[in-house]
Amino acid sequence: MSLVLADLAKSWGGFCAVDAVSLTVPKGGLVGIIGPNGAGKSTLFSLVSGFLAPDAGSVTLDGADITRLAAHERARRGMVRTFQVPREFAHLTVRENLMAAVPGQSGETLRGLFLRPAMVRVEEQAAAARVADTIAFLRLDPVADTPAGKLSGGQKKLLELGRALMTDPALILLDEPFAGVNPVLVEALSAHIRALNARGIGFLIIEHDLPALTRLVGDIHVMDRGRVIASGPPAAVLADAAVREAYLGGSA
Amino acid sequence: MVFWIELLIAGLVSGLVIGLVALSITLVFGIARFPNAATGDTMTLGAYGALAGHAATGSMLIGGAIGALGGAAVGLAAYALVFRRLSNRSTVALLVASIGIGFIIRAGLSLAFGHTQQVFQVPLVRPWRFQGVRIHPNDLRLAATAIASLAVVFATLYLTPIGRRMRAVADDPALARVSGISPVRVMVALWLLAGAVAAVAGVILGLRTVVSPEMGWEMLLPGFAAAILGGIGNPAGAVVAGLIIGIAQEMATPVVGFTYKIALSFVVMLVVLLVRPRGLFGRVEGVR
Incomplete structure (x- = not known):
């Protein structure tokens, strides 16, 4: 199942949380999103999963425009999300x-x-x-x-993945699946994700743990201040000057 | 001693009625997230439905079923016409709307059936005596009806797909939506059940006492007291708390007098709110 985001935008008052974001997750793809805190990653997930209505742009799932569909109907169509802080x-x-x-x-x-x-x-x-x-x-x-x-935090992460799997998903949106998870479990979760991807399930993953993410995904999109500033294979993207600026310049 | 045992039995039966009302209140509070002040009048509607059904068919069973179905229909109608449209509004807006719906139901019943008290035309049955303790066969039948209704609701909640989804929405509505759970289906089931449960309580109360347009409104206080005592949003807690309040009310009658027994629920409610707002069995996480 392919997901296409075209010029998605969402503002809060004057603040532009998501600014004309376009990206594609191909059928069975494994795609990552990175970016500093406040870059608009979680807002983007809320737009895609139907928790927020975008101000502009469209969300297309397998060729069908689902921009106005309710959250539970998107889940029924095979696209399901998890939350940054695990919920149960x-x-x-x-x-x-x-x-x-x-x-x-x-x-x-x-x-x-x-x-x-x-x-x-x-x-x-x-x-x-x-x-x-x-x-x-x-x-x-x-x-x-x-x-x-x-349950413990790590078990809740697993449960989130499990609940997502029960909806017969073709595409799973994971919001920081490795945050607060011990390194052993990160490996186990990555193995689960790879195994599911091998079965044809697509993934779009927001993650701060760059090493773990780059080992996992084929393509990475970097977000900063609401915009996608770089896209491509992990090695190329991480060498990009603008990305280094956003990540290192922001914190140094 | 015999006197106190008889009071205990009376308390158990009225406790079951309060428990049913509290269950209806706590289900709505846990899942739709507001205190439904129309619960009492849904009860009254159930009693009048049963009264009319019994008068028309001569069968108390059919009368009771008509009462319960009437309550379910009113619950569903209140959701479809009012609560669904207000679902994104504040708790206060929903509470005020439910008070309005209660008034409408009560006014409608007064208009249709008159303001005077009515009684079910059922034959008087001589009470049974065990060791001098009088037990009314009707009380036993009503208690059995209440227990059967409770069993249906709890089996639905804990053993079926829709019940599981209702409990899921009570825990986290947003997570339920992303898990593909249809909020409308859950709400429809909730309002059918909550309406029917309240109506059954009304039928039982009407058979034990008299049917009047205010009967349900007066049960709202003990109902809410039990829902709060049981930990609001906690179905089993509501029923246990209903029994506690029912028994306490009856046992207190010889001490404080009939007029003041209703005040006991108010005292219970205040004490719980002040001392232990989570109630006996606590369930605050389920409620925002």
């Missing part, structure tokens, strides 16, 4: 967190529940099997029946 359904167990995200269930309405109980049961069993697979894949077995609010 705190009172639901890990298993229930994943079950809640399985799409297309007849039991999603009271009508379906009462009129087609047999079908609901069959679908629940299928969903439970998929959830069990995902729990095993992410090695969350020991906490499968623990309320998600009680």
Whole structure:
């Protein structure tokens, strides 16, 4: 599933958080976004995932304009996001967190529940099997029946990835998946992402951990003050003078 | 002793009624995030629906079902016509709107059924006696109805796909949306359930006492007291707290007198808010 952003823009009062950003994630691509804090990366994700309406520009998914679509409808179309600070359904167990995200269930309405109980049961069993697979894949077995609010930060990151996977995504937007995660788990998460990418799932990843990101992605876009200032393979982009200015000049 | 046991039994039955009301309030608060002041009048509507259904068919079962369906329909209509449009507004706006909806329901019922108290025309049954303790077969039937209704709601919440999604929205609505959970489907289920639960409480109360346009409005205070005592947004807490308040009210009657028993809920509510705002079983994280 290809994602095309064309001239996306969003301002808050006079401040231009995202300024005419255009970029493409090809089908099955693995693309990174870097940039200093306040560069507009998370705002960009909110525009793409339907949390904010852009002032201008368009979001196109597989050729269909989804700029005006609600967040849950974008998820249904196969594009799902995670959050910078991991979020979870705190009172639901890990298993229930994943079950809640399985799409297309007849039991999603009271009508379906009462009129087609047999079908609901069959679908629940299928969903439970998929959830069990995902729990095993992410090695969350020991906490499968623990309320998600009680998990460690790293486990919550894994759960976020798991919940994203349950929606049958073709494209996953990861917002700082490695932030606050210990180095061992960073490697494990990267391996999960590579394995999923090999199955054809595309990724667009915001990340501050440059070494981990550059090992993972094929292309990088650098954002600064709301604009994309450089794009291309990691090695070339990181050698770029403007990028060095934005990163090193900003902090030095 | 016999006297106190009879009070305890009466307290349990009225506690179940309060628990149902509190469950309706706490579900709406947890998922739609505002205190629904129309809960009491939805109750009243359920009682009148059952009264009319019973008068028309002669069957209390059909009457009760009509009452519950009426409550579900009113809940859904209130959502579709008002609350859905106000969903991005402040809690206060929604609260005020719900007070308005309550007034509309009450006025409509007064207009349709008159202002005088009515009673269900059911045959009087002689109470059973166990060791001198009087137990009314009707009370048992009503308690069983309440418990069955509670079982349906809890099974829906904890064992079904839609229930899981309702609890997910209660925990984090934004995360629910990115997980592909349709907010409208969850809200429709919420309002159908919350309306039906409140109406069942009304039917039970109406059968035990009398049916009047103000009956539900007067139950709002104990209902909210129980929802707060149980930890607002916590369904099981609401039911347990309802039982506690119901029993406390009945047991206090000989001491403080009938007129003041309602004040007890107010005292409970104040004490909880001042001393332990999370309620007995706490659930503040679920509520912003």
